Amino acid sequence: MKKLLYISLAAITFTACQPEFNDPVNEQDFYTNGDADFSNYVSVGNSLTAGFADNALYLKAQQNSYPAIMAGQFGLAGGGDFIQPLVDGNLGGLLNGGQIISGTRLVLQIDAEGNRAPVSLEGTPTTDITNHLDGPFNNMGIPGAKSFHLLAPGYGNIAGVENRNANPYFVRIASSTDATVIGDAVAQDPTFFSLWIGSNDILSYASQGGDGEDQTGNTDPTTYGYNDITDPNVFASVYNEELKALTSTGAKGVVANVPEVTSIAYFTTVPYNAIPLDTQTAEALNQAYAPYNAGLQQVQAIGLITAEEAAQRTIQFSAGQNPVVLLDEDLTDLTTVNPALTNMRQATEEDLIPLPVSSVLGTLADPDNPQSVIGVGVPLNDAQVLTITEQTHVSTAQTAYNTTIKALADQYDLAFVDVNAILKQLANGGVPFDGGTITADFGTGGAFSLDGVHLTQRGYAVVANAFIDAINKKYNATVPKVNPGNYPTIFVK
Known part of the structure; x- marks a missing residue:
């Protein structure tokens, strides 16, 4: 997966001109201070x-x-x-x-x-x-x-x-x-x-x-x-x-x-669905997350989380742009029941991802582990998302x-x-x-x-x-x- 650059722009206009005040009249006495005193x-x-x-x-x-x-x-x-x-x-x-x-x-x-x-x-x-x-x-x-x-x-x-x-x-x-x-x-x-x-x-x-x-x-x-x-x-x-x-x-x-x-x-600037995937990659990721999703269904069945929260925490990818995976401290802690059930979910439109995070999205957290793609295999941490x-x-x-x-x-x-x-x-x-x-x-x-x-x-x-x-x-x-x-x-x- 390619690194997601900090910004991707189709066209930018640059200017380095020195400013000029838009003064149609340059006479000191033409403008008035009214009831204010601007002298200091x-x-x-x-x-x-x-x-x-x-x-x-x-x-x-x-x-x-x-x-x-x-x-x-x-x-x-x-x-x-x-x-x-x-x-x-x-x-x-x-x-x-x-x-x-x-x-x-x-x-x-x-x-x-x-x-x-x-x-x-x-x-x-x-x-x-x-x-x-x-x-x-x-x-x-x-x-x-x-x-x-x-x-x-x-x-x-x-x-x-x-x-x-x-x-x-x-x-x-x-x-x-x-x-x-x-x-x-x-x-x-x-x-x-x-x-x-x-x-x-x-x-x-x-x-x-x-x-x-x-x-x-x-x-x-x-x-x-x-x-x-x-x-x-x-x-x-x-x-x-x-x-x-x-x-x-x-x-x-x-x-x-x-x-x-x-x-x-x-x-x-950074969209919640910043991860582009093809069909093959999406299917492979879904298989990798299948045990996690199954674990959610199990804890839901015994009443530890609601069906709504289970759906919120389910990780699912498809071809195209996909929501990033993140950690959310507001979710129910399930790690005492199953250490693999961390507080993960995918971002929604309501989540805000700070601009600097775009420089690491899509990169490897561990250069020796091709599965450690940040935002996909490795979730964003709490400090990288404003929920x-x-x-x-x-x-x-x-x-x-x-x-x-x-x-x-x-x-x-x-x-x-x-x-x-x-x-x-x-x-x-x-x-x-x-x-x-x-x-x-x-x-x-x-x-x-x-x-x-x-x-x-x-x-x-x-x-x-x-x-x-x-x-x-x-x-x-x-x-x-x-x-x-x-x-x-x-x-x-």
């Missing part, structure tokens, strides 16, 4: 705010982060300078005292047979977190940050990086070892701010196939694991504290909600977070951006622009970078326009939008 704009958030793309933070993407795009447009309506903590060049990656702690960025490689797959650029990163940058910085987007991290003292202390008690990106720019992200943002006395935080509070759990805990009911985030879901009450409390701090000097601002995981390419039960944990938390964000936006009288709706639109038909349509289709749609989670520079331009729309509406401003078509998407090696 500070953005706060996570990797989506920093301009992270293609699994790395690199210079071009930073320069076209959504806050940087907005700040460029604010400049036409009284906005001031927008300083970002730029990294060294476009290779991406981080060092800690010369040791690599984060890899280089992804680009698309096309082999001699025309197969396309993301690969990391060769080379050693040159951005070292021990080379501290003196701020202040208007872009306070910290890749990897969860909601409660923004209020955590010591989040920029290099001593805590190894055990994940600190963030290497904040280490580069923190004003002191006990500083907080929000504290450093507020210390700049912003006249206007943006806050987009919360994705990582569910994404780390989702991206690892639910390999974490739903901490709903646990209000002590110091006890959370890295991949755990943040308790909605914790989220509400810290989000309120963050807005209280950001508005304490009279600044106006804009906030955005959290998108659903089913709207991002990381979870929608419907795990999706429910994610969506319940996300809904609660978004309810909080909208309520607090109203309470603090701030502009609100429904990014969740925008990403749904990208996933369902796309967002038109002058020159085409941008969609969430991985590799070809233009919205998502090669990590499947973060946006391309063109995708960030779409988000920037949504922020500008919300700001203009709330504050009676006339800040112009940009043409997303002037921004690059993915890059080919």
Whole structure:
């Protein structure tokens, strides 16, 4: 069986042009700031705010982060300078005292047979977190940050990086070892701010196939694991504290909600039925799984599982595209009765397979065993699939977070951006622009970078326009939008 490549694309359009703002009028006084003051704009958030793309933070993407795009447009309506903590060049990656702690960025490689797959650029990163940058910085987007991290003292202390008690990106720019992200943002006395935080509070759990805990009911985030879901009450409390701090000097601002995981390419690219089989191979596999299926019928006959669960767990292949085989911890444990009856089943349309899994589907778990085909003879493990039960944990938390964000936006009288709706639109038909349509289709749609989670520079331009729309509406401003078509998407090696 052939290895299933990371992506298989019929046609891709690449662009490496430098962005040009879509400004039909270039007169400073033509646009107005309305009731807002853009003279000192500070953005706060996570990797989506920093301009992270293609699994790395690199210079071009930073320069076209959504806050940087907005700040460029604010400049036409009284906005001031927008300083970002730029990294060294476009290779991406981080060092800690010369040791690599984060890899280089992804680009698309096309082999001699025309197969396309993301690969990391060769080379050693040159951005070292021990080379501290003196701020202040208007872009306070910290890749990897969860909601409660923004209020955590010591989040920029290099001593805590190894055990994940600190963030290497904040280490580069923190004003002191006990500083907080929000504290450093507020210390700049912003006249206007943006806050987009919360994705990582569910994404780390989702991206690892639910390999974490739903901490709903646990209000002590110091006890959370890295991949755990943040308790909605914790989220509400810290989000309120963050807005209280950001508005304490009279600044106006804009906030955005959290998108659903089913709207991002990381979870929608790999189909549940990703295994192509011919008739002969399918029949051979059915014979191999016959004892397993017979065992299910036996335990059903004595009442250990229902007929419905027996059917759910039955493994059956046919010629054509077939659902992958996976392990599901929610199934009844039958191994105490029969060690061969592991918690296997085949995927359904409701299961989400994370994008990186496509690089191992169809390969051999054991090179010396031709029967050890991953996804066929060897099931995907729990961390390689986000099941419907795990999706429910994610969506319940996300809904609660978004309810909080909208309520607090109203309470603090701030502009609100429904990014969740925008990403749904990208996933369902796309967002038109002058020159085409941008969609969430991985590799070809233009919205998502090669990590499947973060946006391309063109995708960030779409988000920037949504922020500008919300700001203009709330504050009676006339800040112009940009043409997303002037921004690059993915890059080919």
